Amino acid sequence: MKLWAVLCLALLCVTLHNGSCQQAKRRKDEGQNRIRPGGKRVKVKHPKLKDGGGKSQSLLTQVLDKGHFVRLGQTTTLTPGSIMELRCKGNSIGWLYPPYLDTFNDSRLSIKQTDKYSQLILTSPSAADTGAYSCWVIVCDGNECEKDHERTYESYIYFTDKDNLFVPSAIHFEIVYLRPDRPAVVPCRVSSTQAQVSLHREVPPEEIPTNSSLVTYDPTKGFVLRSPGPELQGVFYCKAVTTSTPQISTKYQLLYVEVPSGPPFVSLEASATFVRGGENLNVTCTVLGEPDMDVSFTWTYPGQDLRPVHIYTSWRLVNRGMHHTTRISQSVMTVEDMETIDFGNYICKAKNQHGETIVTTNVSSK
Numbered sequence: 001m002k003l004w005a006v007l008c009l010a011l012l013c014v015t016l017h018n019g020s021c022q023q024a025k026r027r028k029d030e031g032q033n034r035i036r037p038g039g040k041r042v043k044v045k046h047p048k049l050k051d052g053g054g055k056s057q058s059l060l061t062q063v064l065d066k067g068h069f070v071r072l073g074q075t076t077t078l079t080p081g082s083i084m085e086l087r088c089k090g091n092s093i094g095w096l097y098p099p100y101l102d103t104f105n106d107s108r109l110s111i112k113q114t115d116k117y118s119q120l121i122l123t124s125p126s127a128a129d130t131g132a133y134s135c136w137v138i139v140c141d142g143n144e145c146e147k148d149h150e151r152t153y154e155s156y157i158y159f160t161d162k163d164n165l166f167v168p169s170a171i172h173f174e175i176v177y178l179r180p181d182r183p184a185v186v187p188c189r190v191s192s193t194q195a196q197v198s199l200h201r202e203v204p205p206e207e208i209p210t211n212s213s214l215v216t217y218d219p220t221k222g223f224v225l226r227s228p229g230p231e232l233q234g235v236f237y238c239k240a241v242t243t244s245t246p247q248i249s250t251k252y253q254l255l256y257v258e259v260p261s262g263p264p265f266v267s268l269e270a271s272a273t274f275v276r277g278g279e280n281l282n283v284t285c286t287v288l289g290e291p292d293m294d295v296s297f298t299w300t301y302p303g304q305d306l307r308p309v310h311i312y313t314s315w316r317l318v319n320r321g322m323h324h325t326t327r328i329s330q331s332v333m334t335v336e337d338m339e340t341i342d343f344g345n346y347i348c349k350a351k352n353q354h355g356e357t358i359v360t361t362n363v364s365s366k
Contacts, residue, residue, distance in 0.1 A: 059089040060135050060153035072155035077193065080127060080159045086120040088135035093118030094147060096154075098131035100170065127164035127191040132156050132220070156220050160192045165240040166249045167191055177291050177325070178228035178256045187222040188238035188249040195240040199223045202235040202251070230256040255317070255325040257291055263355030264295055264329075268348050274366040275343075280336050281363060285348035287329040291317055296351050297331035302344035310334040340365070 061069040062076070063085040078084060088095075093113060097120070101109045108123045122129060134154035136147050167189040178184045190197060197217055199208040210217055216224050225232060233256050238249035264287040271282040287295045297313060315329040329350075335342050343365050349358045 059151070060133075060155060061087050063087060072153075072157075074154070075156045075158065075193070077158045077160055078125070080125055080129075080161050082125070084122045084125050084157075086133060086135070087117045088120075088153065089117050090137045090151075091115055092138040092140070092145075094136050094138050095120055096132065096134045097122075098129060101129070125159050126168075127159050127161040127166075128168045130157065130159050130167045130189065130191045158191055158193060162192075162242070162244055165190055165192055165195050165242065165247045166238070169250050172250055174250055174252050175291070176252050176254045178225065178230075178232055178254055180227070180229065180258060184225045184228045184254075185222050186225070186236060186238065186252050186254070188240075188252075189222055190219050190240055192242060193219060195219070195242050197223075197238055197240050200237055200239060202237060208236075228254075228256070232256070255291065257325050261290065261354060264289055264350040264352050264357045266348065266350045266357045266359045268346070268359040268361045270346065270361050270363055272366075273362065274364050275338050276366045277338055277340070279338050280334065281338055281342070283333045283335075283346045283348075283361065283363075285331045285333075285350060285359070287350045287352075289327050289329065289352065291325055291327040293327065293352050295329040297329075298349040298351070299331070299333055300345075300347040300349075301333065301335075301342075302346075303335070303339070303341045307335065307339070307342060310336075 060072050062072055063069055069087070072086075091113075095111055095118070097109070100106075101122075108125075110121050112119045112121075118135065120133070120135075132154055133156075134152060136149070136152035138145050139148045140146075169187075174187070176184055176186055186199060188197065188199075197219070199210070199215070199217075200206065201208060208215060208223075210223070214226050216226070218224060223238070233254050236252045236254055240247050240249070267286045269284050269286070271284075272279075275281055283301075285297055285299075289295060295315070297311075299309075299311065301309065303309075311331060311333050313329075313331045315327055317325055317327055319325060331348065331350075333346070343363055345360050345362050347358060347360045349356055351357075
C-alpha cells in the first residue's frame with residue numbers, strides 16, 4: 001500500500017514538472033522577438049495608431065523657453081504681453097497670421113527662416129492679435145513653387161484679456177452686407193473662449209435669438225446669419241459676459257443687397273451727342289453693382305494722347321426698390337473746348353472681379 005502511494009506521488013511530480021517546462025518554453029517562444037542578435041533584451045514597441053483626422057502630427061510648435069517646446073492644437077490660449085515665438089519645421093515655410101499685422105506693417109512681427117525651421121516672433125501681443133496662425137511647407141519644382149496642402153498646420157490663438165473681451169477693430173462702425181444667396185457674418189470675435197456672447201438690435205431694442213439653423217455663434221468668426229433677409233437690416237451690436245462687467249462691441253450697420261453677381265452692368269451717356277467746336281463735353285460711365293465690390297474704369301477716346309482730358313471717378317451707396325442697397329460707381333470724362341480731333345467713339349471699359357463690360361457712345365459735330 002505504501003509502495004502504491006509513493007508511485008502515485010512520483011507520477012504527479014513528473015506531470016507537474018513537464019507542464020512547467022512547457023509553460024516556460026511558451027513564454028520563451030513568445031518573448032523571443034524581444035532578444036536582439038547581440039543578446040540584449042529590449043522592450044517591444046507596438047506601432048502607434050493614427051488619429052481619425054488622417055493628418056500627420058502638427059509641426060507648428062510654441063517655444064516656451066530654451067529647449068522646451070509644445071505642439072499647438074486647433075485652439076491655444078495665451079497671456080497678452082509675453083513674447084510669442086512659433087516654429088514650423090522645414091527649410092522653406094510659408095506663414096499666415098491676422099492680416100492687420102501686414103496692413104499696418106507692424107514692427108512687432110518678425111519671421112526668420114533657417115536650414116531646419118522657420119521662426120515667427122510677435123512681441124507684446126494683445127487681444128487684437130487674436131486669430132488664426134498657420135504655417136505650411138513650400139515645395140518647388142525648378143522655379144515653380146506651391147503650398148503643400150498635406151503639410152499645413154493651423155492654430156487659432158486667443159490672447160485673453162479681461163479688459164478687452166472683444167477683439168478690437170480699427171473701424172468703429174462697420175457695414176455688413178446681407179445677401180439672399182449666401183450667409184452673412186457679424187464679425188464680433190472674442191479673446192476668451194469663456195465669454196458668453198449675444199447679438200442685439202439697437203432700434204427697436206431687442207436680442208436676436210441664437211439657434212442651430214438660422215443664427216449661430218462662432219468665437220473665431222462672430223455671428224453667422226445663415227439665410228439673411230431684409231428684416232435684419234439696421235444697427236446691431238454684440239454683448240459679451242464673463243464673471244466681470246458686460247462689454248459692448250463695435251456697432252454694425254446691416255444692409256440688404258439684391259444685386260446679381262457677375263460682370264459690371266454698365267451704362268454710358270454723353271452730355272450731348274451733337275457738339276459744336278469750342279463747347280465742353282461730359283461722358284459718364286455708370287455701374288450698378290454689389291456694395292463691397294470695387295470697379296475699375298478704362299477709357300478709349302478719339303483724341304487720346306493728343307488732347308488733355310479730365311477724369312473723375314467716385315462711388316456711393318443708394319437704396320433701390322424694397323430696401324435694397326446698391327453701389328453706384330461712376331467715371332466722368334470731361335473734354336474742354338472741343339476740336340475736330342475730339343469727335344468719334346468714346347469707349348468705357350468697366351471691370352470687377354467677375355469680368356469686364358465694354359460700352360460705346362458716338363459724339364458728332366453739330
